[in-house]
Amino acid sequence: MSGKLYGIGVGPGDPELLTLKAHRILTASPVIAYPAPDFGQGKGGESFARSIVAAHISPDQEEIPIFIPMRTERFPAREIYDRAATEIGGHLDAGRDVCVLCEGDPFFYGSFMYLFERLADSHPVEIVPGVSSLMASAAALGRPIAARNDRLTVLPAPLDDEALLAAISGSDAIAIMKVGRHLKRVRALIEKAGLLPAAGYLERIGLANQRVLPLIDLEDVAAPYFSMILIYKGAEDWIAQRPLTQGDAA
């Protein structure tokens, strides 16, 4: 009998935002897989997803890091995920459950989809939803991201200018994900739309080095991958009163 593939959301960073269900499945799985950065020349980095749940992993569990190159724009994703799916599929075929750790939620802009699309037709899969960085960012800013009849749009920063501007103008609240190296361009677009005073900037939410501040006060020209901009139309005065917080994890 095949083992089961679990895609579990481990939340946005605060280890306490793990769900009871993810905790149960994680501790019961003989095999754990997770993405980890590959800095080239044999240098692997720490997995962010694994670091969130490190306290719950036992030495008896087999671990499969899936190394993702960080240095190149277009990495050989196909081969990397093919290889990982083959290794994971081997465990499943041998009857062992495999738990894949996913930052935030597995089905909300996650890389779990690459394993899912390779294994879901041939093996039983269960998705355990997790707390998303979207909700954690609203909590950190201290303001509902959407209320009553608000239209909320989530936009990945790599989208082109036209798509970003159109979506920003047609919504009441906007979350821009994966800001990273797109910070300067995205900030200019928000300014063009007249919404710079309505935007909050968030970085590494829930971690010891988190940052939350009005976007207008941010002087950086690039942001880390785990950064987000939330735009609250009509809340300019409120955003202006946000105190800058740095290293002040919830």
Add this chain to the structure above:
Amino acid sequence: MSGKLYGIGVGPGDPELLTLKAHRILTASPVIAYPAPDFGQGKGGESFARSIVAAHISPDQEEIPIFIPMRTERFPAREIYDRAATEIGGHLDAGRDVCVLCEGDPFFYGSFMYLFERLADSHPVEIVPGVSSLMASAAALGRPIAARNDRLTVLPAPLDDEALLAAISGSDAIAIMKVGRHLKRVRALIEKAGLLPAAGYLERIGLANQRVLPLIDLEDVAAPYFSMILIYKGAEDWIAQRPLTQGDAA
């Protein structure tokens, strides 16, 4: 010293989707508040938020149900939340922490905002983000709600036709919340946009009586309040292959 007001997300329905943090705060709080339905003539119903975490509530904790009238379109929200905020504020002023239970996430279309806006200026508040029905619905449908550079828009069904159609046409993935009595109109709009075959319908996700099916197969003319439609543009074939599941909680 003032007690602290906690707004904790208890997740979309499955009791196991509570976070470790929400569990810790819930069990440590001397006072717990939550919305509950008021059916009129003195008939109060069970609180959905409370039912999710009922196993963790002890008889030593004081409970404050906030009864919300179900029968009228425009209920006296102001007075109800004023009264609840006064009662909760009394506990906080007396130094007792108060934990407010919020279905899903407190800041994602939740009623917690009405207490938050009344108490946040005068008392310390902490928001504990939760798993949203948006993520639980994608998990139940078995397909990422958003991937790569998808634009995802979340729309409350009470919005007018023009706003709904414009937002639907400008996005790659669309979640329509609070479908309820708007089902017939929303379904007609989705059909008008040519997207009926790309839409999945979900009801009471994570509960024993959950339902998941292609919207095109749904024969109901009204939906419960806790229902959602997810539209996956370009995934018509995939939606068509979804088996109808009823009473099949994850």
